[in-house]
Amino acid sequence: MAFRSTMCCRLILGRHAGLEAPTVRIVQLSSRGKVWRVPRFYSGATQEENKVELLSLGDSNTSPYTHVAENTSKEQELAIPRSRRRILKDVLPFSAFLTDSFGRRHNYLRISLTEKCNLRCQYCMPEEGVKLTPRAQLLSTEEVLTLARLFVQEGVDKIRLTGGEPLIRPDVLHIIGEMRKLEGLKTIAVTTNGMNLARLLPGLKEAGVDLLNISLDSLVPAKFEFIVRRKGFHKVMEGIEKAIEMGYNPVKVNCVVMRGLNEDELLDFVALTEKKPLEVRFIEYMPFDGNKWNFKKMVSYQEMLDRIRQQWPDLESVPGGYADTAKTFKVPGFQGHIGFITSMSDNFCSSCNRLRITADGSLKVCLFGNSEVSLRDCLRSGASDEELLEIIGAAVGRKKKQHAGMFSISQMKNRPMILIGG
Numbered sequence: 001m002a003f004r005s006t007m008c009c010r011l012i013l014g015r016h017a018g019l020e021a022p023t024v025r026i027v028q029l030s031s032r033g034k035v036w037r038v039p040r041f042y043s044g045a046t047q048e049e050n051k052v053e054l055l056s057l058g059d060s061n062t063s064p065y066t067h068v069a070e071n072t073s074k075e076q077e078l079a080i081p082r083s084r085r086r087i088l089k090d091v092l093p094f095s096a097f098l099t100d101s102f103g104r105r106h107n108y109l110r111i112s113l114t115e116k117c118n119l120r121c122q123y124c125m126p127e128e129g130v131k132l133t134p135r136a137q138l139l140s141t142e143e144v145l146t147l148a149r150l151f152v153q154e155g156v157d158k159i160r161l162t163g164g165e166p167l168i169r170p171d172v173l174h175i176i177g178e179m180r181k182l183e184g185l186k187t188i189a190v191t192t193n194g195m196n197l198a199r200l201l202p203g204l205k206e207a208g209v210d211l212l213n214i215s216l217d218s219l220v221p222a223k224f225e226f227i228v229r230r231k232g233f234h235k236v237m238e239g240i241e242k243a244i245e246m247g248y249n250p251v252k253v254n255c256v257v258m259r260g261l262n263e264d265e266l267l268d269f270v271a272l273t274e275k276k277p278l279e280v281r282f283i284e285y286m287p288f289d290g291n292k293w294n295f296k297k298m299v300s301y302q303e304m305l306d307r308i309r310q311q312w313p314d315l316e317s318v319p320g321g322y323a324d325t326a327k328t329f330k331v332p333g334f335q336g337h338i339g340f341i342t343s344m345s346d347n348f349c350s351s352c353n354r355l356r357i358t359a360d361g362s363l364k365v366c367l368f369g370n371s372e373v374s375l376r377d378c379l380r381s382g383a384s385d386e387e388l389l390e391i392i393g394a395a396v397g398r399k400k401k402q403h404a405g406m407f408s409i410s411q412m413k414n415r416p417m418i419l420i421g422g
Helices: 005-013 042-050 084-089 141-153 172-179 197-207 222-229 233-245 263-272 301-311 376-382 385-397 406-413
Strands: 025-033 032-042 054-057 109-111 159-164 187-192 211-215 251-257 278-284 317-319 324-332 337-341 354-357 362-364
Touching: 005 042, 025 233, 084 337, 109 141, 141 159, 141 172, 141 385, 159 172, 172 187, 172 197, 172 278, 197 317, 211 233, 222 233, 233 354, 251 263, 278 301, 278 324, 301 324, 301 337, 362 376
Parallel strands: 025 054, 109 159, 109 354, 159 187, 187 211, 211 251, 251 278, 278 337
Antiparallel strands: 025 032, 317 324, 324 337, 354 362
């Protein structure tokens, strides 16, 4: 039985009966000695976090709103317009709904298109497989595009499509083509295992895919098959070569490094970047349900870096963006780069700008957190955009400062990686 949208919001946000308006968080914006106090709308679910936070407005000299000097004792509050959207667009430099209580702005959304995959990678899927969500409970094409539109309107400018394996979804090209039409969306990326990539690349390029990340955990065919529990090494290599031919630069290659399996191939992977525009990204082994994570299997960023520098002592660090997940390096004279995803040994939570939507429509604000909010249920109950934004804003507002650490994460109940979206 479908719930009314208002009931859905109350169930998820935990409103009290009779509460007519969401809690208002006053956001203090400062610029050049001036302060604007702007209401920020959140539900009672985030009342513990409803504190004044400082967000920079840059060098703006003017504002359509009244301002006061920072040292003025009597604070002047803004009149609250009826439209929250107007507040967000006219005053805030970024959507309040996508800004957490630590000032992190989430402009990067990862959407899982399917839970299905044609590989069975050891670090991603339990050996016995996973129980798939019934098709009717997965996001439809229309629902995926509705959520994408809403997030882009609020400031998301990069969407990554993941899975499972996103390229096995029959309507993936249609979804990408429709997303390409969204005003404000700058980048569409796809993370794939590469099995179907060579065949679909022309269509992906035409539909508007800007960036490709391809999983490859070994350069030895037999070892590749052992790690992913399927054949297909040559298909993946063909996809990588085809992506280079079609002008993708860099082509990012994701390699999960596991002690006793593939850490002996680090130098071989680095050598791939000598004559190809690749960015090989070495990923620390992370704990998820069913992947038998063990600290002894994890090869830390520092250990990998030390081993590579023994071969290439002149390895150079490459400056990156504030929210980059990878620490990037380059061997002088090599065409490509290498990177390290250091989620376990040196987390980058303080600059996290990412949100995730699972294939069954749950919003995860942290990859390693087990807190979720079902956007699917609210969509299907008829929730308006404003109600959805309140739900999203409440979830983002509850995002913690950082994850719990690898040992605690390994003991927490969370989804297998394949059911989250890589």
